[in-house]
Amino acid sequence: MKTVKQMSLDLELVYVSDVRFGSETKMDDHVLYVNREELISVAADRFFSSVDVELARPGESIRIIPVKDVIEPRIKPDTGDFFPGILGGFEGVGEGRTRVLKGCGVVTTGQIVCFQEGLIDMSGPCADYCIYSKMNNVVLIAEPVEGITPEQHEEAVRLAGVRMAHYLAKAAVDVEADEVKTYTLPPVPPEKKLPRLLYVNLVLAQGLLHDNYIYGGDCKKVQTALMHPNEMMDGAIVSGNCVTACDKNTTYDHENNPVVEDMYARHGVDLEFLGVISSPTTTMLAEKERGVMAILSIARLLNADGIVVTEEGGGNPEADLMLIAEKAEKAGIKCVLVLHENAGDDGASEPLSNTSAAAKGVVTAGNNNEFIVLPPMEKVLGHLEAVDVLAGGVSDALRPDGSVNVRLAVIMDATSNLGITKISAETY
C-alpha cells in the first residue's frame, strides 16, 4: 500500500458562466442547468410551509433580501460526500479531489431574526462591495411553518443550503474540469529561513443564533483547534450565523478563505504556512481567556514567528482580538489583526469598542456605518420591507421609489473581517 504523509488536495474547478432552469440538472458548456422541481424537493423540510428556488445572475436588476448564508457547491467525487459531519463522512477530507462549481453560489434567505440577515444586489453600486453580486446564484426562498422557533428555522435553512450546494455540485462530477489547483504544504527547507506563520480564524460562537459548526459540531462546544487549511476547503466549517451581514463569514468564505489562499500562494516563497487555528469566540471572559491561551500555546509549540488573526462579528469579539495581541506580544510573536470599524455615520467616532496598545498591526476592512444609496431593483427575491429592520438599516431606509438608504452593514460581506476585498479606511 502506498502511503502519503503530506496531505494534498486537488480543487477541480468547473467554471459556471450562467445558470438556467432545465429539465435535467447538469453542466453543459459552462452553463449550470437546474431542474427546479428536483432542487425544491432537495430543499424541502418539515419546517418549511413553502419552498421555491430562483436564479440571480450578475448584472440582473435583482435584490435578494434578507440573505442568511452563501454556499459554494462542492463535492468529493470519489465518495460523493461533502460537508463532513453534516452531510458526509470524514474519509478523504482535505486530500484527494474536490469538485468546485466556481462562480456559483447557493444563497439562502429567510426572516429568521431578520436584523442579522443581509442584502445582495445583482447590479448597481452594491456589486462594488459584494463578491456575491458577481456570481451566478441559486436562491432558496422558503417560508417557515407557523409556531417554530427561530432556532428551528435557522437549522432548516442552514441544512437546506448545504443539501442544495451538494446536489448542484453532483452535476459537475463527470464534466471536464477547467482548472486544477493543487494544495499541499511540503516542508520548507530550514536553510531558507522563511518566517513561520499561522492563521488564526476566530469563529463566532456566542449562542443565540450567532453560531457556527465545525464538522457539524456546535462551535460553542468545541475547543480551539489546529487544522490543516485543506479541511476548510473541504467544508469543515459551516456558518449558522445570524450576525450583522457585513461582518459574518459565510460558508462560502470558509471554503474560499482569502488568508488561507494568500498564505498558500506564498508558502515556500516568502513564508512557511504552518496551518490554521480555528478558535471559538464566546461572550464569556473565562472562555475568551481559555481560547487565547490555547491559540498562543499552539503558536508557541509550532514555533510560529507571526500570526494573522481574523475577527468574526464586531464589538464583543474585539476583546478576543486585543487579548490575543497582548499575549502574542508577550510571547514575542508578531500579530496582525484583521477587522472592521464602527466609526459612526460620519467616521468621527471611535472605530473600536475595545483597544490595546499591543495591537500594533491592524488591517481594516472599513467603516460599516458609512451610508450608501442602493437604487431600486426591478425584481426582489425575498422581503424588501425587511430593509428597515436589518442591522445597518434605518427606520426610513426604504424610499418610495424602492431605493434604499442603508449603512454598508446590510450588504453581505461588505466589510468582511477576512479581508476579501480591497476596501479599507484611513484617517484624514
Add this chain to the structure above:
Amino acid sequence: MKIIHYINQFFANIGGEEMADIPPEVREGVVGPGMALKAALDGGNEIVATVICGDNYFVDHESEVSDWLKKIIGQYEADLIIAGPAFFAGRYGMACGGVCKIAYEMGIPAVSGMFEENPGREMYQKYGFIFPTDNNARGMKKAVTAMAGFVGRLAAGEDIYDYRKQGYFRRGIRRNIWRESVGAHRAVDMVLDMIAGRPYETELEMNTFSRVEPSAPIADLSAAKIALISTCGAVPEGNPDKIESHAATHWQIYHIEDYQGPELIHSVVAHGGCAPTFGYHNGNRMMPVDAMLELEKQGFIGEFDKNIYVTVGNSMPVVRAAKFGEEIAKSLKESGVAGAILTSA
C-alpha cells in the same frame, strides 16, 4: 464656489477687546483679510459675503449665532466657509472652530487657519480643514496662501484627504477607501514586515477612551429613587419610536404601563446584535424591572422610577453614546433620580 468668509471685530477693523461684544452682521463681498484671500483664490471661487462677529458675542451666544449663520449660509447658497485665520487668538480660534462646526452640521466644508497651540484647534479640528499658521498676523500671507490653495484644489474636485500632503491638521475622521490589494494579502504583508523589522504602517491606530469618574456612593439607598437604563432595546410592541437595530440614533423613555405593566408582556426587542426573541412578550428577560420592583417592595431602595430609559447599544458609535449619556443624565436629574442601573443586551 460661493464662499462666506467669517472674521472677528478686530480683523474687520471695528475695534479690539472693547468691541468684542458686537453681534454678528453680514456684508457683501470682502472685508479685511478677505482682500488677501480674494487675491489668492482662483477665478471660479468667490467670497460672496463676509460675516463679522465679536469674539465674546460668539462664545456667549453660540446657539443664537449658529441659527443665524445657518440662515445666512442658506441665503447666499454658500458652498464653502472660510473662517479666520485666527493665529494664536484664543477666543477668535474658538469662534472660527465654532463656525467650522456649524458648516459641518450643514454638510458644507470649512477651511480655517490657526496656530497649533490655539485651543480652538484641538477642540474643533474634526469639523474643518484647519491649516497651521504663525502665532500672529504677520503670518497672514503664508496662511492665506495655504488656505486659498487648498480651496482651489477642493473646488477642482482633487483628492484632498491626505492631510500630510495637503498640510491641514489631522481631523481624526475615518473614511472608507479602496487599497491596491485585498485585506488578507495586506495582513500577510504586514506581519512579514513586522517579523523582518521592516517599516510598516498600521491601518488603524488604537484610539484611547476618556474615563468616567464614578460618582460618590448613595448615602441612603432606602430613601433614593433609582432608575433603570437599558441598551438592550426592549421596546413596546410595534417599536413605536422605531429605535434602529444597529447604531441607533435616539433613546426613549417608556413607562412600565407602555409594556402593559410589570410583567412587560407587551414587549419586543429592537436590538440587532443578539437573538431577540427571548425578550418577546417578557421584557424582564432583557431588563430587570421585576427585580427593581422587588427591591422597592422590600424597601431596599426608596423608589423605582417607572420610566425606563431605553435604546439599542448594538454598534453604537462612542460619540453618540456619550451624547445619549449626557441627555439621559439631565433627564434623570430633572426627575429627582439619585442613582441608575444600566444594563446591556
